[in-house]
Amino acid sequence: MVPGTVLRRSFAGLSVALLWLAGTAASASPEFVILKQGQQESRLSVEELRQRADLRFSFYDPYLADEVEITGLVFRDLLHETFGEVPAQLRFTAWDDYDVTLGGWDDPNWILVTHHDGEPLSLRQRGPLRLVERDYGSRDPGNLRNFNDWIWMIREVEALP
Known part of the structure; x- marks a missing residue:
């Protein structure tokens, strides 16, 4: 084999791999959240959600053990706008590939x-989107197990029948 041939083939293989990774990154990016229902799939801009966020409040974050200011949207309203209803069950996939299915989202x-x-x-701050409860009710914020249904780093939300 000619000495430069191996190098050219290696470079070509590396180029194909980099192009594939770039295409994958473009379709799955922290700039968008994927919303699915049945065969329909849409991408919603995280920046648009940030601009629409009109709810601002302070609360005690048990994971940070500190009072923080939160800005966001009522999740139930977004579900109704996106799916025409609040689905009984939602499957969430996070950027770290955590996957969970939960119900009970018809709650402001x-x-x-x-x-x-x-x-x-x-992503470093457990974003670009995260779900939290605004009111803890009678639960003790010192007991982290009370908050095991908070969802971080949301990449995809799928409505289930």
Whole structure:
């Protein structure tokens, strides 16, 4: 084999791999959240959600053990707007591939968080989107097990029948 041939083939293989990764990154990006119902799938801009976020409040975040300012949207309203109803069950997939199916979303207490202390959430801050409960009711914020249905790093939401 000619000495430069191996190098050219390796470079070509690397180029194809990089193009594939770039295409994958473009279709799955923290800039969008994927919403699915049946065969329909849509991408919603995280930036648009940030701009629409009109609910701002302070509360005690048990994971940070601190009072924080949250900005976001009432999740139930977004579900109704997107799916025409609040689905009984939703499957969430996070950026770290955590996957969970939960119900009970027809409750204005669930907030889709877009900002934390005035700054847009990044993946490092468990964003770009996260779900939290605005009101803890009678639960003790010192007991983290009470908050095991908070969902972070949301990449995809799928409505289930």
